[in-house]
Amino acid sequence: MLRFLNRRRAPRWLRRWRDNVRDTLVLLGQFRGSILAFGVTIVIGGWLYLTLAQQLGEPEPHSLIAAMYLALSMIFLQSNVPFPAEWQLQIFFFIMPLIGLIILGQGFADFGVLLFNKRARGEAWQMAVIDTYSNHIVLAGLGHLGFRVARALHDLGEPFVCIEQNPNAELLSQVIDWNVPIVQGDALKHDVLRKAGLERAHTIVLATSDDMMNLQIAIHARSVKPSIRTIVRLFDDDFAREVISAFNITSAFSASALAAPTFAAAAADIEVVQSVTLNERVLNLSRVVLAANSPLIGKKVAQIEHELDLSIVLLKRGKEADLHPDNNRPLKAEDEITVFADTATLQRVKRLAQGT
Incomplete structure (x- = not known):
């Protein structure tokens, strides 16, 4: 395993900064609809105001760009032109702030909920975050051992994604609070492994309570990415040794002989x-x-x-x-x-x- 020591990783502070940037970018991406609607409102509102102003003989605005800027200033009650005499144009000074308040208000409300309440983030959010991951670890199983491995990986500052079919609510909420994305599904299915970004990961840790399931997941993971490093938890020491040679597993550990930090160390390329x-x-x-x-x-x-x-x-x-x-x-x-x-x-x- 010494060959894995040559793989360089960014410092922990840089990974944390990258995680925060990733989280923010995904968060902003969730509101591209509101941003697009706001932009369309400015363009259409400016064009309508310019068209009416020209028909009514108003000297301002002179161009579409100026009209769009006027529409934007109306939304924030900072109009840079005198209040018009024609009622058709006066309507814009009242409608534009209302439309802007509705669009921005809803967007800011949703943004605040997702920013401060991570449990409100749904599956689409998890998938969007995982799409930004690469060279990470996939952890299958969030039972008692899996949770301890997750906590150890978090303490080490290692980027990882969890897969759990039936996660315990208490353990799940704790992992979510660490900003760790979770894929809920059967790790035996190729599409679930791909959702966890296995094709971009460097290691998969199999920590479910079923030895045969761990072995089957390892085989499926190798079919998705043949070069993936596989760390398998098995109860029997002799079986663990046989599995390494028979199935080309990177490491197989007996849960009765090793604690969770050892799994985390193996996943982090620490021999x-x-x-x-x-x-x-x-x-x-x-x-x-x-x-x-x-x-x-x-x-x-x-x-x-x-x-x-x-x-x-x-x-x-x-x-x-x-x-x-x-x-x-x-x-x-x-x-x-x-x-x-x-x-x-x-x-x-x-x-x-x-x-x-």
Whole structure:
């Protein structure tokens, strides 16, 4: 799995900024009808006013552009021409503000509801958001394990889309509050996988409570995108090992042996060698290779352990493997280190090792 370490990701702050921009653009897109109606009102209102004004011998406005600007100013009660004497033109000064108030008022009301009440956003909204996703993770199953995986992915700042056929209302609302799009449907169906943007995703995590369903979804996912990385949850350890070799699964984990953060780490391309739980804290062994531009180069083992709150248990340099390396030993480019830390720290170490 070390080959996946070369894939660079944007920093977390940039991904959050992109998520906010994506959310805003989709939100604005939901109201293109109101925006279009407002524009048509200005054009038609300006054209009608110009036509009547010319027939009645009014000196202003001089052109269609000027008439459209006048119609716009009427809507906001900021007319830039004197009040006309002809009743046919006077009507515009009363009708245009009413029409504008109706169109803009309804649009702003709906905009506010969707902006502040994310639960009011329907399936069309979810699909519009998913269309903006790429190089993301698809998580199938929002049960107890799936929800914990979703929370871990959210904590890691990884972009992901959920698929759930019958989501629990309480868990669903929590995930929606994270701005995570959810596709409600059967993950065994190709169209549901495509709705989740699987063809643009880099990994699918299968965390339903049914082992055979997880395996079937993995096969269907490979048929949609053969290169997709598949992380499968299975109850039986021996079965998990057999599945990896028989079905070319990227990773298959036993839920009885691993906690949810380990699934999240695997989905985030963090290689987990082993996982243990100490004092209700999940710690993992992971290997990383230092790139030529890594800021860890030149730092001593003890310094890295102190700054990042981890343990370096193995340093591999070329053919040399140093178990429990000396605290004063500095790191070099292309060093492979095996570290012992929690999932969030491993993600940070991975980025530092890559120089991202």
